[in-house]
Amino acid sequence: MKKHTYILASLLLVSGIALAQKENIKRANKLFKMKAYTQAAKTYETKERTQEVLQNLADSYYYNTSLQKAIETYRELFVKYGDSIDIEYHFRFAQALKGVKNYKEADEHLSKYYNKPVNTLEFIEANNKITPHNFKLKEIVNEGSSSDFGLSFYGENKVVFASTRNTENPSYAWNELPYLDLYTATLTNSNTLINVQPFPEAINTSLHESNAVFTKDGKTMYFNRTNSTRKKTDEARIAHIKIYKAELINGEWTNVTALPFTSNSYSTEHPALSKDEKTLYFASDMPGTFGSFDIYKVAINDDGTYGEPENLGETINTKHREQFPFISEFNVLYFSSIGHQGYGGLDVFRSNMVNGGFDKPVNLGNIINSNLDDFAYVIKEKDNVGYVSSNRTGYDRIFSFSREENPLTKYLVEGVVQDKNSKKLLPGALVEIINQSNKTIKDTVVGENGYYVFKLEPNKLYKIRGTRQAYIEQELEFLTGNYGKSHNIDINLESLVSVEERIHQNEKGELHVQLDKIYFNYNTSEITNEAAKTLDVLVDLMKKYPSMKVEIAAHTDARGSEQYNLNLSKQRAALVLEYLVNQGINKNRLKSVGYGETRPLNKCIKEGICDDEEYDINRRCEFTILK
Structure with a gap:
């Protein structure tokens, strides 16, 4: 009997341990x-290292950047369960x-993941040759916080950032640091960083707040805030992130509202404003993402409403994370990605706006980017300075930086x-570089040596224009x-005088279009x-040369008063125009001027001294090429 009681007790103990293990x-x-x-x-x-335990333990280390522990656990996982592990x-x-920086072993797994060879060291070497800029980086001194x-x-002299320095905030379960607040x-x-001040309670709550961006007048702010309610996903409840808008009224932040396209079912985060403040860029895992x-x-309408969010497409987005967008005053998109090839973790990339879309992203290189996460890149392009986290x-x-x-x-x-014919250099000529959007992106006026030089992006189509x-x-x-590399393009301009018999240059260097004389009847316009x-001859000439600009100068004879003749000449020039x-x-290609009787071609400078034919000579229209 005692034996059976002992066995039963042992079974109950084992069962209890198994149940506790299962519950844990x-x-x-x-x-x-x-999370x-x-x-x-x-x-x-503390648990038996089953496939599920190893997978979740390795991921837990990975998401908290305990990389050595993550590597050891992933390696154990692949040794024990390699054939049954999901490709992710x-x-x-x-x-x-x-x-x-164990790139060799990393490439083995990436090659399996992408089903094609991956060579990170080769990429790093090549990327140094295509990164548009060289950077100098310096950590900002910010005492009182372990994470910023x-x-x-924020205006001319201030900045805004997110920080975990408020130890009175609850701890975030992900990393056990205090919840984030916004500070100026x-x-x-x-x-x-000095004079660090928290935003008021209307902005900073017991939840996370981060990633603020402001309109140029400083009166509107967009920022992140986690939801106060959690959305149930299977057995867990996830607090998603929303973008909020706040307004500065009478020195106080108020009207704090979530944007209409946010949701309790997915996150919207990391707002960024275009230069004209008519477009808001952001990151989201809303339905319709690539992964x-x-x-x-999203468009910001003039009446304060918003358009429908538009995904930037697969040139920018991958099946992995793309976050922290920033759009510069030159319409360059900067963002962080773990999906495009990089140095490790999130890397910062740039992409130029072309014809309303964005071209292939370029990694910013190994000063801005490290083997860990690099993100929240902002820049003042004209000053070549900015910040990155x-x-x-x-x-x-x-x-x-x-x-x-x-x-x-x-x-x-x-x-x-x-000059095309004489090969004489042409100082004062304007040379322009035009992109595929038909916009002039660079220009210069050449000096006495007629020389120009431009630094352009490689492997792109451009136009060059000389005038x-x-x-x-x-x-x-x-x-x-x-x-x-470099490319020599000599611009050979042909003189209008050499190709158009009606165009002549006077002793002052002015170009005139020589037409049959346009006579006006006496005292009429x-x-x-x-x-x-x-005049139709001039019309044909100007249509032949679409950039030609012409001054129309009307003249009268000396009969009548000076003021009357001046007004009459202006009317005649305007009528020709x-x-x-x-x-x-x-x-816009025409200019009309009336000179009255002030520029006679002969001695008939006053009334009563010439016959009609001599006066007729001064009653004329002249055409000078301005450009």
């Missing part, structure tokens, strides 16, 4: 799904390996502007080659049928 695993899984990775890892560490674990294991990130511009500060010349978080844009030191930190052009990445286009007064405009299309036929416009010439 269930609790750990719930913590994992809630409470630190607490989840502590429980998993190859990606995360590779990222953990890249985080400690997401610095943004002044950044000194010695790269130190994880994607970059979106990174956890390369173990915690999130803010860095300032300056930059200069990387000479290895530019394609040089150079040449001289000269000079008295010459025919020339425009050529060309394709730049590889980085660090009407254009006769004969005058119209003559109107005729040309009616024939299809843009009014």
